[in-house]
Amino acid sequence: MKRTLFNLFALLIVLSLALTACGGKATPAPTEAPVVVPATEAPVPATEAPVVVVEKTITIGFTASQTGAQEVSSKRQVNGFNLWMNQVNEAGGLTLSDGTVVKFAAQSYDDESTKERVQELYTRLITEDNADFLISPYSSGLTAAAAVIAEQNGKLMITTGAADDDTYKQGYTGVFQLYTPGSLYFTSTVDMLKTLDPAAKIAIVNESDKFSTAVVGGLKPYAEAAGFEIVLEEAYASDTADFGPIINKIVDSGATVVLGGGHYPDGSTFARQLYERKVGIQFIGILVAPPDSKFSELGDAALGVTGPSQWEGKATHTEEEANALGIEWFGPSGAEFSAAFEAAYGDKPTYHAAGGYAAGLLLEKAIRNADSVDSEAVKAALDAMNLFTFYGGIKFDTSAEAHGLQIGHSMVVIQWQKNDAGELVREVIWPADVATKPAIFPIVVP
């Protein structure tokens, strides 16, 4: 009886935990209460003639992964967005041609890094909180779940931290992507590898999630077209902790280059174990984790690891670059953004933070161009957008096949190197015209 009971309970628990694991990492909800960032009160400007100033507060809804697997990158993204919102509100908001002053308030919940919570909470943001516009959660998987809800309810959503291509190929018309699509993430890295070692043998080892699969889907044909041999393709579960067997496979394949990873937890674990086993890999390119400043906590294991980055403070885009391209410039310079971010959060901004800020900047510009907060007018403005900011180019595919897909933004490649003081620092190593340091190749493992 006792044995049967244990077995029954164990079976139930294993099944439920396994099911939970399939849906992402579930955590208890710390709070159901919305996190409201109120719009700051701005003084009504004194005028000579009696002018009626209509102030309108626009609610922007989004979920943040305050807990769970996406916490690290999501928090940075939200910090970036909040910085933009506070700056706009403190500057008195946006003034439309009819005199309406538009201010912004954020309505946000913890999605616990799970799709189920995302769909529940975006429904709540739309139906109960009456959000006017939506920003995506962080990560492609969560964004795909949110985008369905946004589209079903006719809400406009700007996605940031969501690079997977597929979401924009579902026939949606109100979802606009800020990031370079996942399928193009490693193209810069492959271009660089052609100059470093055209005979490199590549092992592709990636997390088996939506984003990483999209990245690999673009990487493989691009690398093969560039003449590289792909000697191993291996996908791993998101919660993988022991990469030992996979690293043995990499060694066995004769690979000299490893490209892949997924998100922060698995990417940092993978990098650490590659270092510990000293397997003689000459070049490591990992998604998401290396561009995060937290990656330096790996110590020497971080040295030499590269990663594609949507934006880097050391190679920020400039107004001169926009003028040379004949594209309209908008917003602060990269230095201004970085300084404001550091002042607000005491940390240098990563590309996730820049993406959060740029999402707000994009919405602001669309409202300015539309001269309205009407959803349809803003959507038309986004469709027509061809913009350059410190974050880089922003332009959307407007075809029926891939509406909202980002086509104007390019990425850089960073590598962790040591500065003269022996401290680990992120350096931009590609494209060559914006590189701050040459690439360390091959990696020397002490």
Next chain:
Amino acid sequence: MQQISLLLASLPDGILLGFVYGVAAMGLTLIWGVMNVINLSHGPIISLGMFGTYLIFIKLGINPYLGLFIVAPVGLLLGILIYTVAVHRVINAPHLSSLLATFSVNMIIIGLGTAFFTTSPFNVDFNMGSVTLGSTTLLGTRLIAALAAVIVTGGLYLFLYRTRPGKNIRAVANNRAAAELMGIPSSRILALSFGLGTMLAAISGALIATFFPFSILSGGGYELKSFVIGVLGGLGNPIGALVGGLVLGILEAIIPAFLETSWVPVIEFGLFILVLLVRPNGLFGAKQ
């Protein structure tokens, strides 16, 4: 041939990891074997063990292996506290009550852990070098963890079979009413058993933290493995749990040599259900 060389390269890693899985599972099966309680706070306690290593090494600068001498008694006391506060009152109630009680403790620990440590991954940058034997690289941290796991298992075995409190635990596990009639203070023994189970979970977490990054949520995965090992190895049998851990560790090491890594959980849990169907007493039988 390629698969064989891969298998040989991965097998030692799986064995070393299996010893640590075994210690985690021992904690769970000990508690069930003695008091019929499924401890759903097992996972978060493993996480707390991980943070114990982190705090001891990063904040206090103490060697993580010496830190085990701090983690173990703290784990024991924490277990006794959890038993006294949450489990003792429902020990004779239907199983659902104790299940809910330990689940509540699970939620409380995760909630507090999230508040203190967030759910961001932490990393203990501790390196004990490595040994290369042919195509195999053995990490020093895993070798020492496996050795520590064997010592802990041996210690537990000696405690249960060679000491009076250990014999009392076995007596209570066999027949609580009879043990009480013999003058054994069953409440204290149950508290001690729960404390020992918690201590083992904390030790396994402390060892895992020396080679894997972790967060407050990481323990859940090891709790899951502990259930599988509990069924494989047999309840209340420390040696069975250790061997069950080894079986799981070896499976995790050798499956990727033949199949994609994503097949590992499918085969693990398939085996789990198979054992439940054909040998419900575990591969080594229950022992009390």
